[in-house]
Amino acid sequence: MNPIVKYFNAEKAESLLFMGFGVVAILLSMYFFFFLKESFWKGVAIPFVFFSIIQIIIGVTIFTRSPIDNLRVETILKNEPHKIQAEEIPRMEKVMKNFVYYRYFEISMIILGVILMYTLSNYGFWKGFGLGLFIQCAVLLSLDFFAEKRGHFYVENLKELVEKI
Template sequence: MFTKTDIEKFFIAEKQISLLFIIISIAAIVVAAMCWFVWSTQFCKGVALSLFVMAIVQLSISVDIYLNSNKNRINVVYAFDMNPNELKLKELPRIEKQAKKIVALTFVSTALLVIGAALFFYSLNKTDKQFLAGIGAAMIVFSIIVLSIHFFSQKRVSTYKQQLREFVKR
């Protein structure tokens, strides 16, 4: 049975995961800065560039989710009590859209992982291609982290979506 507690848990988890992504992204930006300014090898500059770009993209997505999470939670809990039809009209389409975004981001992260691995292994032993090896290495590491977290997010969204569908059928 779908309850307000299920809604609260979903949005609390959403906010926690987005906060985790924010922390990881900020840490990645710090590492990128250190790679660029402190270690300064071609490999490290490649790591820095790739890590910085991916972290900025992830940070912008995560901050948006984090900032909207409480508002969404309050609106959904209110609708649950006062206007259950709004869950069918607004929340279910929103969560279905979110599920599609997670699938798309998983696809993009997988593509970045494959491209990163190809770049890394292609240029690993070539001294004139260490910049590319660094780009590939950062893509591999960041993509694995993102894919790991998306796995759990996808599972959580799928469960919530199923509970919501069952609730709106009644």
């Protein structure tokens, strides 16, 4: 299969995971907030809602953008292959650099979640908030790990295509 098509199809598939996790987290947070009375569950609900909204926005954005990007790159490769080096590789290198920032943020939020769970363990709300933060950011970190790995392969494939031109 064409590495460009393969990359964008995988990107689109992972965006469905982002949206799916987001929807599940919103449903869980609604259940936690409205049906469970302990403050612990209300604490879990807050980061679940916040990060699930981010997950859904990211998922929808990637899902709608991937086919357009795929067509754009395929067109460039067909009509002006030299632009792969000038446009697509630098764009992807910027995307890959952003994954490093996302990783640092997600790891710092995971650490904050653990700190909240254990230093404020006598406070149900903050213990729950820490757990929710930990879970949501661990999910984001996991999904971003696979997206970054896939991006590295894509960039390598683009560089190989450029060498053949």
